[in-house]
Amino acid sequence: MQRIGRTIVVGGGPAGLMAAQALVDAGADATVFDAMPSLARKLTMAGVSGLNITHAEDFARFLSRYGAAAPLLVAALHAFPPQALRDFCAGLGQETFVGSSGRVFPRAMKAAPLLRAWLARLAAGGARARTRMRFVGFEGAACVFRRADGARETVAFDACVLALGGASWPRLGADGAWVETLRAAGADVAPLEPANCGLLADWPQGFLERHEGAPIKNIVVTAAGATARGDMTITRRGLEGGPVYALASAVRAAGAEELVVDFKPDLDIDALAARLAKTRAKDSRANALRKAGLAPAAIALLRLSRGGPAPREATALAMRIKCARLPIAGVAGLDRAISTSGGVTFESLDEHFMLRARPGVFVAGEMLDWDAPTGGYLLQACFATGRAAGVGAARYLESLNPR
Ligand SMILES: Cc1cc2nc3c(=O)[nH]c(=O)nc-3n(C[C@H](O)[C@H](O)[C@H](O)COP(=O)(O)OP(=O)(O)OC[C@H]3O[C@@H](n4cnc5c(N)ncnc54)[C@H](O)[C@@H]3O)c2cc1C
Numbered sequence: 001m002q003r004i005g006r007t008i009v010v011g012g013g014p015a016g017l018m019a020a021q022a023l024v025d026a027g028a029d030a031t032v033f034d035a036m037p038s039l040a041r042k043l044t045m046a047g048v049s050g051l052n053i054t055h056a057e058d059f060a061r062f063l064s065r066y067g068a069a070a071p072l073l074v075a076a077l078h079a080f081p082p083q084a085l086r087d088f089c090a091g092l093g094q095e096t097f098v099g100s101s102g103r104v105f106p107r108a109m110k111a112a113p114l115l116r117a118w119l120a121r122l123a124a125g126g127a128r129a130r131t132r133m134r135f136v137g138f139e140g141a142a143c144v145f146r147r148a149d150g151a152r153e154t155v156a157f158d159a160c161v162l163a164l165g166g167a168s169w170p171r172l173g174a175d176g177a178w179v180e181t182l183r184a185a186g187a188d189v190a191p192l193e194p195a196n197c198g199l200l201a202d203w204p205q206g207f208l209e210r211h212e213g214a215p216i217k218n219i220v221v222t223a224a225g226a227t228a229r230g231d232m233t234i235t236r237r238g239l240e241g242g243p244v245y246a247l248a249s250a251v252r253a254a255g256a257e258e259l260v261v262d263f264k265p266d267l268d269i270d271a272l273a274a275r276l277a278k279t280r281a282k283d284s285r286a287n288a289l290r291k292a293g294l295a296p297a298a299i300a301l302l303r304l305s306r307g308g309p310a311p312r313e314a315t316a317l318a319m320r321i322k323c324a325r326l327p328i329a330g331v332a333g334l335d336r337a338i339s340t341s342g343g344v345t346f347e348s349l350d351e352h353f354m355l356r357a358r359p360g361v362f363v364a365g366e367m368l369d370w371d372a373p374t375g376g377y378l379l380q381a382c383f384a385t386g387r388a389a390g391v392g393a394a395r396y397l398e399s400l401n402p403r
Pocket of ligand 1: 052
């Protein structure tokens with residue numbers, strides 16, 4: 001097939017790979033460059049605890065999750081909505097299913113089978129990959145890379161899509177080192193900040209041996225005036241999970257030092273006290289709590305809550321279960337945040353995600369200045385903006401060389 005121009009994609013995560021897919025589909029050249037030895041390491045890591053690829057709620061509600069960025073993302077998300085992503089996965093042999101609360105996962109749960117099938121499809125379409133190639137800047141209409149052997153290599157392009165990610169979990173590849181390069185190229189870049197972070201806790205000895213990795217299901221957490229519901233997980237460093245991530249910014253801003261947990265949000269204090277009162281007098285407190293429906297890890301957390309040993313009297317114990325004050329030691333930083341807020345502002349881009357200051361250079365994915373909660377919204381916007389940038393780059397090439 002005759003190619004319509006030299007196109008490079010820099011950054012081989014979900015956004016970059018989707019841009020490459022759109023370019024290949026449009027008959028353009030696509031070589032994906034990445035600094036790491038293999039592509040899409042963060043996507044692979046995301047699959048370790050179940051790849052929540054998108055969300056199945058109705059489109060208006062879905063869009064509202066992007067807050068102030070919703071009007072800026074609506075065209076890309078409308079052109080490549082959650083169902084299109086699910087169809088795309090199915091086309092790669094990876095059927096998806098809707099889990100609890102509408103979150104969508106591949107049946108395999110992991111990212112690896114999807115990624116393998118996708119890379120094979122890209123290669124069959126003519127896309128190439130060059131790894132261990134670190135983008136360090138522009139030289140005219142060329143990208144400059146530093147190779148693993150330290151040598152510089154300049155690669156000329158007609159169109160280029162940058163999809164270098166944010167700055168969280170830098171050991172997976174995205175380290176935000178592009179910020180100054182992009183500013184020098186004339187883009188406005190809002191500072192990168194950690195988003196969707198876990199909370200830190202100083203767990204006592206012994207606690208982790210028994211409870212690390214344990215999920216605490218269906219709880220309501222409150223801190224610094226913010227409240228969220230869902231499941232959280234005990235980790236070596238503290239607590240992770242959707243409701244914790246939802247509170248992290250408020251906790252950081254307020255410097256809050258405790259998290260209030262309602263372990264039984266569907267029961268009011270009286271109903272819970274009645275349930276506790278039914279347990280036998282000779283039951284240990286732990287037994288009574290188990291009979292009231294608390295998992296062992298939740299009971300252990302309750303023991304660590306402020307206010308001394310859990311009271312015996314049923315109403316006082318119910319109040320403790322519904323209002324446990326757990327000490328926290330801060331918010332995780334960029335090294336372990338799920339995502340970053342900030343990035344290339346939409347004012348710097350035209351409607352096809354092309355840099356106004358640098359015609360022919362497009363930007364996609366987490367590099368852009370939008371933010372969203374966990375729940376599949378992050379990946380969906382990365383795929384959708386990657387596709388929009390790839391389509392935009394193909395159009396740009398066509399405008400240079402009308403057929
Ligand atoms: C532990 C974890 C779990 C997650 N789970 C989910 C989830 O279940 N659902 C969800 O929606 N989101 C999840 N996310 C977030 C999601 O993975 C990211 O938002 C998404 O991967 C960002 O895609 P991207 O393509 O923009 O950037 P990235 O995936 O970060 O890819 C950027 C690529 O650019 C390369 N790169 C960076 N700098 C350079 C350079 N200078 N030169 C060359 N290459 C470079 C990197 O090596 C990388 O391959 C999770 C994140 C983490 C850390």
